[in-house]
Amino acid sequence: MKTAILIWLTLQNSIHTLLIRYSRAREVDAMFVSTVAVWLTEVIKCFICLFLVAQEETPRRFIHALRTQILEQPYDTLKVCIPAMIYIVQNNLFYVAASHLDAATFMITSQLKIFTAAIFTVIILRRSLNRTQWFALAVLFVGVSLVQLQGTKAKESSGESPFVGFVAVVVACCLSGFAGIYFEKILKGSAPVSLWMRNVQMAVFSIPASFSAIYMQDSKTVNEYGLLYGFDSIVWLTVLWYGVGGLSVAVCIKYADNIAKNFATSVAIILSTIGSIFLFDFIPSFTFLLGASLVIFSIFLYSSHQSMVAALGRLRGEIPSTKEAFCL
Ligand code: C5P
Secondary structure, three states: OOOHHHHHHHHHHHHHHHHHHHHHOOOOOOOOHHHHHHHHHHHHHHHHHHHHHHHOOHHHHHHHHHHHHHHOHHHHHHOOOOHHHHHHHHHHHHHHHHHOHHHHHHHHOOOHHHHHHHHHHHHHHHOOOOHHHHHHHHHHHHHHHHHHHHOOOOOOOOOOOHHHHHHHHHHHHHHHHHHHHHHHHHOOOOOOOOOOHHHHHHHHHHHHHHHHHHHOOOOHHHHHOOOOOOOOOHHHHHHHHHHHHHHHHHHHHOOOOHHHHHHHHHHHHHHHHHHHHHOOOOOHHHHHHHHHHHHHHHHHHHHHHHHHHHHHHOOOOOOOOOHHHHOO
């Protein structure tokens, strides 16, 4: 199950990267408003989660579950307010960063979340990482950076501020690391609330918050041209795929963890770069091959340590608990 989710997240992320790049970089008369895309992604995710919750219950019990787990437990619902709001800020910041940084720089810097997730894992979840694991994370970071470095050279475009883009991506990475670990703590905590219901709870906050962001940032365009300005089939596909990606992240956090999620996304970067070979006539260089090898090496390094811990536990006759088994 865990492996299947990680493979799915890797494939999902590879297509996501190509789609989002294509939707923003192509020549169109009307470019869609990114805050609207973020809001619609939240709406779509909410509908998917409601549908999935409804699949598990009869219609009557579905309404009852919504009432008891959302309205009648305001404290429990409020717990997810923090990651919900953070994810909205993060998703919008990533669009800001992508507008000010060239694609390669944006993707290298956004790999900072490998470290922020690891640091918050240690601080919030109190899991310790040994030197080999930190080393594997560092190798992963260098590998992904090399893969991206071989990308296009930065374009000198007017109106772009690399400093703004850099600050946006660094803040977004810190938020991603914190929100992911916080959500993992809530999800693997004691309250028996399903993953999909947790996401419906998040939607209670994220939908109004992302809608307000449209009017705070893009009210002029939206008032003049409407919410769906620039929306064509490619944009809809990107929004839908973003939603599926968000829910895949949620499933990955539940069945694996945030660090495993970042490894899957790093492999996705390599796959999407390979995808560009066919789609955008991209030619891989030695730097790319070196970076890709380092990423694969880091995965073996990180997971071989985990397998060793599991094997040692078995040798000593220790049977890991379900929670530990997930971590392993
Ligand atoms: O990898 P990263 O932390 O950046 O991924 C976070 C993404 O996953 C955000 O777009 C967030 O909205 C989405 N997500 C979600 N539901 C969760 C957790 C994350 O939609 N329960």
